[in-house]
Amino acid sequence: xxxxxxxxxxxxxxxxxxxxxxxxxxxxxxxxxxxxxxxxxxxxxxxxxxxxxxxxxxxxxxxxxxxxxxxxxxxxxxxxxxxxxxxxxxxxxxxxxxxxxxxxxxxxxxxxxxxxxxxxxxxxxxxxxxxxxxxxx
Amino acid sequence: xxxxxxxxxxxxxxxxxxxxxxxxxxxxxxxxxxxxxxxxxxxxxxxxxxxxxxxxxxxxxxxxxxxxxxxxxxxxxx
Numbered sequence: 001x002x003x004x005x006x007x008x009x010x011x012x013x014x015x016x017x018x019x020x021x022x023x024x025x026x027x028x029x030x031x032x033x034x035x036x037x038x039x040x041x042x043x044x045x046x047x048x049x050x051x052x053x054x055x056x057x058x059x060x061x062x063x064x065x066x067x068x069x070x071x072x073x074x075x076x077x078x079x080x081x082x083x084x085x086x087x088x089x090x091x092x093x094x095x096x097x098x099x100x101x102x103x104x105x106x107x108x109x110x111x112x113x114x115x116x117x118x119x120x121x122x123x124x125x126x127x128x129x130x131x132x133x134x135x136x137x
Numbered sequence: 138x139x140x141x142x143x144x145x146x147x148x149x150x151x152x153x154x155x156x157x158x159x160x161x162x163x164x165x166x167x168x169x170x171x172x173x174x175x176x177x178x179x180x181x182x183x184x185x186x187x188x189x190x191x192x193x194x195x196x197x198x199x200x201x202x203x204x205x206x207x208x209x210x211x212x213x214x215x
Binding site: 022026027028030072075077078080083086087089090122 | 150151153154155156157158159162163186189190193194
């Protein structure tokens with residue numbers, strides 16, 4: 001369990017971000033390091049002024065999926081951002097913004113939520129990933 | 138299993154996966170070695186999750202029971 005869990009977050013919809021947050025929190029609870037690399041629309045969802053907004057669901061969710069997710073939220077399921085905050089409190093979770101995606105979106109480090117630890121390139125991400133799995137969400 | 142002294146309790150009922158384990162890990166960090174923690178949960182994944190968490194982190198799972206849809210675990214901090 002010493003090899004880190006490495007998540008590349010590409011999609012910016014709430015369902016995929018929630019799935020990633022749950023995977024991260026579970027690993028953090030086991031003491032396993034987690035490296036999260038934010039690209040494209042996932043990075044956009046981590047903007048400080050957007051992180052608490054609704055980000056929609058993946059297309060396959062459809063109306064039925066929307067209804068099920070809304071019911072879970074109404075039952076008190078916390079947001080993916082809150083799940084990630086708690087995972088970070090446990091320690092070992094590092095969240096980095098992809099510098100290329102920062103350029104694409106035209107944003108700087110000050111635009112990102114404090115959940116994001118820094119900005120790095122893909123080479124640094126691979127180096128930190130070690131021999132752990134790469135998961136693309 | 139009434140012989141086990143319970144030092145701390147955590148009510149994780151109503152919390153969805155993985156929050157019962159996350160809150161357990163958070164609380165165990167604040168506990169001293171040898172202290173015990175009783176957790177109650179309604180997440181059906183808890184039974185396998187607590188066994189796996191105990192095995193991986195080395196904190197012994199002293200008891201794992203269920204009553205209706207409530208699961209109860211007792212852990213000892215290593």
